[in-house]
Amino acid sequence: MEKINAVITGVGGYVPDYVLTNEELSRLVDTNDEWIMTRIGVKERRILNEEGLGTSYMARKAAKQLMQKTNSDPESIDCVIVSTTTPDYHFPSTASIIIDKLGLKNAYAFDLQAACCGFLYAMETAANMIQSGRHKKIIVVGADKMSSMVDYYDRATCPIFGDGAAACMFEATTEDVGVMDSILRTDGKGLPFLHMKAGGSVCPPSYFTVDNKMHYLYQEGRTVFKYAVSYMSDVTEEIAKRNGLNKDNINWIVPHQANLRIIDAVASRLEVPREQVMINIQRYGNTSAGTLPLCLWDYEKHLKKGDNLIFTAFGAGFTWGAVYVKWGYDGNK
Numbered sequence: 001m002e003k004i005n006a007v008i009t010g011v012g013g014y015v016p017d018y019v020l021t022n023e024e025l026s027r028l029v030d031t032n033d034e035w036i037m038t039r040i041g042v043k044e045r046r047i048l049n050e051e052g053l054g055t056s057y058m059a060r061k062a063a064k065q066l067m068q069k070t071n072s073d074p075e076s077i078d079c080v081i082v083s084t085t086t087p088d089y090h091f092p093s094t095a096s097i098i099i100d101k102l103g104l105k106n107a108y109a110f111d112l113q114a115a116c117c118g119f120l121y122a123m124e125t126a127a128n129m130i131q132s133g134r135h136k137k138i139i140v141v142g143a144d145k146m147s148s149m150v151d152y153y154d155r156a157t158c159p160i161f162g163d164g165a166a167a168c169m170f171e172a173t174t175e176d177v178g179v180m181d182s183i184l185r186t187d188g189k190g191l192p193f194l195h196m197k198a199g200g201s202v203c204p205p206s207y208f209t210v211d212n213k214m215h216y217l218y219q220e221g222r223t224v225f226k227y228a229v230s231y232m233s234d235v236t237e238e239i240a241k242r243n244g245l246n247k248d249n250i251n252w253i254v255p256h257q258a259n260l261r262i263i264d265a266v267a268s269r270l271e272v273p274r275e276q277v278m279i280n281i282q283r284y285g286n287t288s289a290g291t292l293p294l295c296l297w298d299y300e301k302h303l304k305k306g307d308n309l310i311f312t313a314f315g316a317g318f319t320w321g322a323v324y325v326k327w328g329y330d331g332n333k
């Protein structure tokens, strides 16, 4: 029997209209454009500020565009995976909400939570499901409404994050393209440094948790930065080595967009020049599970069939990893 590969056959995306600039942020907290640009690299971020709209709204828009671009019959979708840390509700899953809105009758759906690494883990999950031979077509969405848990009075975190969603179609192929290899890691040591204190089963919501601002994202930035640089660089180097990839045959690095200095450090370890690194942090900030597919959405037109892409991400947990993909088509769909 021929080997089945899982290939990305299209990309869809959505970012909200509202643009939150560094200038506006500097009116909320003691910060300025120069600090944010040199320490993080974010110029502006998008915010979903219409009342009553959550992550599923952006995820649905991205998935809808993906289905149009790939000319997909709703009946043909087997599964929808939404990677998110900011679901519409604790339950039901955000994926179950979009499945109804998109009219997908033959698909089942679930959310996958691996913080900023969510899309990486979901790619591996979808690839394995397809390689098993039991699924032919899977929509993988990375979506987060980070503004729903950012404290806009905390200057250490509010400049970093933004809202957005993007989705990829994963399909079965017998061609030598698609998800070729992956290294995924979790160590459980990251909890003290990156978390939300309340709202879960350990500390359910109460007047106390609200009064004490325990429903916001908490981050010890300097520690997280240190781990992000070393873990992402190590794993990217490891996956490159074991697949015979180096600066001469890597076409693109697709890094999580948390900090431009982290992105530069990872790329320089492999000596891949900036022009071959997907970067859009300046426009969207860190959209958590949204960053990797939003990069593909922006750079799709530059990609060619057979291009070697290394995806890498790092997030709460800690979770991190790298995935090697051989791209499956030329340019925009």
Ligand code: UT7
Residues within 6 Å of the ligand: 030, 031, 032, 035, 036, 039, 040, 116, 155, 156, 157, 159, 160, 220, 221, 222, 223, 224, 225, 228, 258, 259, 262, 286, 288, 314, 315, 316
């Ligand atoms: O996606 C999940 C993974 N997350 C990440 O990868 C994020 C990793 N961490 C980071 O990207 C960086 O640590 C931050 C961007 C969060 C912070 O940058 P930093 O260079 O590590 O700054 P710092 O926290 O060490 O703070 C340096 C100084 C401090 O002042 P003092 O103590 O030196 O006087 C801060 O109070 O910068 C100050 N500061 C600010 N100044 C102006 C912190 N935030 C701001 C701000 N504007 N917004």
